[in-house]
Amino acid sequence: MSSWKVVLWNDPVNLMDYVVWVLRSVLGQSDEEARRMMLVAHEAGHVVVDVRSREQAEMQALRLRNHSLRVTLEAA
Numbered sequence: 001m002s003s004w005k006v007v008l009w010n011d012p013v014n015l016m017d018y019v020v021w022v023l024r025s026v027l028g029q030s031d032e033e034a035r036r037m038m039l040v041a042h043e044a045g046h047v048v049v050d051v052r053s054r055e056q057a058e059m060q061a062l063r064l065r066n067h068s069l070r071v072t073l074e075a076a
Contacts, residue, residue: 003076004057006050010041011070022067023049027060051076 011019016038023034027049040047049071050060057073064071 001053003051004054005048005074005076006052006057006060006064007046007072007074008037008041008049008064009046009070009072010044014068016042019069022064022069026063026067 008019008023019038019041020031020034023029023037024031027034029037029049037047037049049064050057052060054073061071061073
């Protein structure tokens, strides 16, 4: 079974605190890890927030998109 990366892209629309809240709520990240991911996306343009099977990655991406975040999948 292949793995897929869930990639979060920088978002100039949503507030940083909102992105952190979504990462904590949806992915179960700690506050520290969610803030780190948000800052990487903000500074580098994108960050890998999860790596899973394709079906699981698609579900995570959908959950994040449902919170208005820009997310794509890439083969790991």
